[in-house]
Amino acid sequence: MDLTTTYLGLQLKNPLVASASTFTKKTDQAKRLEEAGLSAIVMHSLFEEQIIHESLELDHFLSHGTETFAEALTYLPDIGTYSIGPDAYIEQLAEVKQAVSIPVIGSLNGVSTGGWIHFAKEMEQAGADALELNIYFVPVDLEITSSQLEDAYIKLVSDIRQQISIPIAVKLSPFFTALPHFANRLVEAGANGLVFFNRFYQPDFDLEELEVYPNIMLSTPYEMRLPLRWIALLYGRINTDFALTSGIHSAEDAIKAMMAGAKVAMMTSALLRNGIQTAAEILEDMRIWLEEHEYESIQQMQGSMSQQAVAEPSAFERANYMKVLSSFGDGREMPHTAISSRIIHRTLSSSADDDPFWSS
Amino acid sequence: MYDPALLKDAPETFKSTGARFRELPGQVLTIQVAPEDCTGCALCVEACPAKDKSQVGRKAINMTPQPALRESEAANWEFFLSLPEVDRTSIAFNSIKNSQLLEPLFEFSGACAGCGETPYLKLMSQLFGDRSIIANATGCSSIYGGNLPTTPWTMNSDGRGPAWANSLFEDNAEFGLGMRLCLDKQVEYARELLPHFSSEVGDTLVDALLTAPQKSETDIAAQRERVVTLKERLQGLSGNTRAQDLLSLADVLVRKGVWIVGGDGWAYDIGFGGLDHVLASGHNVNVLVLDTEVYSNTGGQSSKATPRAAVAKFAARGKDMKRKDLGLIAISYGYIYVARIAMGSSDVQTLNAFLEAEAYNGPSLIIAYSHCIAHGFNLRKGLEQQKLAVQAGYWPLYRYNPDRIAEGKPAFILDSKGPSISLDKYAYNETRYRMLLQSDEARAEMLMRAAQEDVYQQWEVYRRLAQTTTIGTATDPTGLAV
Structure with missing residues (x-):
């Protein structure tokens, strides 16, 4: 069975890729990822904040309070050479690259352009086969418009494109008003691939302490629905490689990702929950499934259930609540375009109760 | 915590709230910052558990820029100092809530902002400060504890507070043991003298002084009153040498604690031999290691x-x-x-x-x-x-x-x-x-x-x-x- 695929111009032995996680902080664990059959590894992320913060923090605490008492000129020994933030990251990337034979993709996480982006170049020099640019910014400023925000993202991708020659994938959040348009702009700015979607630390509340604490839960298979839809919608319409990440927990999930149009399916949560060896089991299950269903290769199925390929393209465009409401429809189903225009009309005018379409 | 009637002279911005102490109903409570001495470490704000139910970021005590509040809060601080302390015999100390009503006799030290040692010393001074003798090893606590010509160790309105002295790094436990032995000897001599003056000061007083349990704060307050009476009655015996000895020793009849204080450099390393010896001696000393x-x-x-x-x-x-x-x-x-x-x-x-x-x-x-x-x-x-x-x-x-x-x-x-x-x-x-x-x-x-x-x-x-x-x-x- 031919499980091979291509992603960002890289030839991969199968479409299962390890997404950015702490596994790659340990070289032996990175090797285990390869041994389990994963076809490429995305390194853990190097954060813009980390690059700036760690160096300032160390300097602060090595000198803090040293002016207060003559008998203590310092409180900690200054070792002199530190491998902080980016240095340690670059060293680790090089070490992982040396240790495995599968492609290694560096991961850079930030939002602003500036001096820190030269680390993209350092990742390339350290041997990264590609770069995954993880952009996420919470635009809390009331003055920032969506177009300003998108322009900033595009500028960042363009700047990094000029720095390096290895392929770039952009990992995005799903929270864009007009995702297809923006995705297309990213590709025009130099992105070779789009990774759908990022998962974030979300604040939760501790009711006893009345405190906010950000945390992240492992993904569930349900979470793949969102990237599945968007990849299926954009496959064939934007000339780029898609990667589906979030919610890949089984062979079925990975196969769905391929059918939507993804070149690779990325996973971490299942490996954390069930162990790295889970990847080998999923690959074997994929192989069996393909054989049982008489597929010749992965590439044969890629995009086979994208919007352009399915019998009912409108299924991808309906919002869930629409399905629920129309299921009461007793023959009143309307063409997709009519429903869409009704939504826009309703949003711009008044409540559903006042709308003759819903109340008639 | 004080009688709300005292608020009639309070500055306009002075804050208070109803106190919730079963033992002392009808009182009001104020937590007052000394605006000109606060080091801004924010530990008190971090420790404060009381959050505004409508705005949880706001606590019962909050950090805020000082200049705008300096003058008004300085006036509040002055007024706060004029309020009476809680009667130590009116409450039990065995809860955090109650213990924090006691007057600290360790204040405004020269320690780093946010120091982890000073809260222990403050607590110790609140609980026992008015009858403690402290031997302090060289180290941080001897520096911020004796940043001469000032000292954070202070007295209450009765003039009682910890007696504090700093010795060397290598002999602090022995230094404290010496204090204990001297104190024990003085107590022994005072108790030896007392029966000789039964007729002058009264059998009942002598018996009470010798047998007082001195376990609770009330016991100790009662013994202090007996000592005051004893001193008054001894005043008339100016020509009697032994009476003068007893007069000078009378205060030791109130139970005192010896605290031997230092850091880990003293206790684990340089002063360890002495510390081990003193602990092993079985004498009644309290050692506090600020580690x-x-x-x-x-x-x-x-x-x-x-x-x-x-x-x-x-x-x-x-x-x-x-x-x-x-x-x-x-x-x-x-x-x-x-x-x-x-x-x-x-x-x-x-x-x-x-x-x-x-x-x-x-x-x-x-x-x-x-x-x-x-x-x-x-x-x-x-x-x-x-x-x-x-x-x-x-x-x-x-x-x-x-x-x-x-x-x-x-x-x-x-x-x-x-x-x-x-x-x-x-x-x-x-x-x-x-x-x-x-x-x-x-x-x-x-x-x-x-x-x-x-x-x-x-x-x-x-x-x-x-x-x-x-x-x-x-x-x-x-x-x-x-």
């Missing part, structure tokens, strides 16, 4: 209290040995009260340890986790970091109370639970651990693994101790005893 795990005031040199995997001067590659378990050494004697405390994890356990140590008629040792500028983190989070140290099982809280042996109870009480987070979750919040990770990651990981193993081993030892009824009074394993 920052390094020589803090000389700039963070490694001591025997420095933990494995931490970087310190003379351990720049990270210390590769376990820290000494001073508490366990003291426990091995069987007759020394020992407590390991961390106020940020359990203020109640800290309070109980102080009360029990002082009440124990023998040597006592309190080892107090003290976060420090030499640990390299924002000390505003000091109490939180203490909590993590306990949660990681790195700093188990316990009390070993020999008095419980006679009651047939286990002398060793574990006051904290077993490790619930990994050690690195606590340690890597601090530069002293993290800098090794940033300079030699492989060694840092090796040491952290070993340090984690230390935690598990230590916990196992303590867990077993807590199941043991006594130390030193086990049954005869040979069956040969007659």
Whole structure:
């Protein structure tokens, strides 16, 4: 069975890729990822904040309070050479690259352009086969418009494109008003691939302490629905490689990702929950499934259930609540375009109760 | 806490709220900051548990820029100082809430902002400050405790406060023992003299002075009144040498505590021989070790209290040995009260340890986790970091109370639970651990693994101790005893 695929111009032995996680902080664990059959590894992320913060923090605490008492000129020994933030990251990337034979993709996480982006170049020099640019910014400023925000993202991708020659994938959040348009702009700015979607630390509340604490839960298979839809919608319409990440927990999930149009399916949560060896089991299950269903290769199925390929393209465009409401429809189903225009009309005018379409 | 009628003269911006103390109903309460002396460490704000239900970021006490409030709050502070202190005999001290009504006799020290040591000294001064004699080892506590010509040790309105003196690094325990022996001798002589003056001062007074239990604050207040009466009655005997001796010694008839205070550099290292000797002597002294795990005031040199995997001067590659378990050494004697405390994890356990140590008629040792500028983190989070140290099982809280042996109870009480987070979750919040990770990651990981193993081993030892009824009074394993 031919499980091979291509992603960002890289030839991969199968479409299962390890997404950015702490596994790659340990070289032996990175090797285990390869041994389990994963076809490429995305390194853990190097954060813009980390690059700036760690160096300032160390300097602060090595000198803090040293002016207060003559008998203590310092409180900690200054070792002199530190491998902080980016240095340690670059060293680790090089070490992982040396240790495995599968492609290694560096991961850079930030939002602003500036001096820190030269680390993209350092990742390339350290041997990264590609770069995954993880952009996420919470635009809390009331003055920032969506177009300003998108322009900033595009500028960042363009700047990094000029720095390096290895392929770039952009990992995005799903929270864009007009995702297809923006995705297309990213590709025009130099992105070779789009990774759908990022998962974030979300604040939760501790009711006893009345405190906010950000945390992240492992993904569930349900979470793949969102990237599945968007990849299926954009496959064939934007000339780029898609990667589906979030919610890949089984062979079925990975196969769905391929059918939507993804070149690779990325996973971490299942490996954390069930162990790295889970990847080998999923690959074997994929192989069996393909054989049982008489597929010749992965590439044969890629995009086979994208919007352009399915019998009912409108299924991808309906919002869930629409399905629920129309299921009461007793023959009143309307063409997709009519429903869409009704939504826009309703949003711009008044409540559903006042709308003759819903109340008639 | 005071009578609301006193608020009639309060400045306009002075704040108060109804006090909720069952023992003292109808009172109001004020927490007042000294605006011109606050160092801005924010520890009080971090520790404050009271949050506004409509705006949880606002607490009962909040940090705010000082200039706009300086003048009005300075007036409030002056008024606050004019309010009467709570009568020490009207409340029990055995709750945190009540203990914090007591007047601190340690204030405005020269310590670093956010120092982890000073809260213990403040508590000690609140509980026993008006009848304490303190021997202070050289170290941070002798610097901020004696930043001459001023001193943070102060007196109450009766003129009573801790008597404090600082000796050398290497002899502080002996210095404190000397105080104890002198005090004991003075008490002995005073008690010897008293019966000779039964006819002049009255049999009843002499009997009461000699037999007063002096356990509770009320007992002590009563004894102080007896001493006042004794002194008045002795005034008329100016020509009598022995009466003059008794007059000069009368104050020692009120029970006093000797506190021997110092850091880990003193207790674990330089003064250890003397400390061991003094503890072993069985005399009634209280030892408070403010354990920052390094020589803090000389700039963070490694001591025997420095933990494995931490970087310190003379351990720049990270210390590769376990820290000494001073508490366990003291426990091995069987007759020394020992407590390991961390106020940020359990203020109640800290309070109980102080009360029990002082009440124990023998040597006592309190080892107090003290976060420090030499640990390299924002000390505003000091109490939180203490909590993590306990949660990681790195700093188990316990009390070993020999008095419980006679009651047939286990002398060793574990006051904290077993490790619930990994050690690195606590340690890597601090530069002293993290800098090794940033300079030699492989060694840092090796040491952290070993340090984690230390935690598990230590916990196992303590867990077993807590199941043991006594130390030193086990049954005869040979069956040969007659």
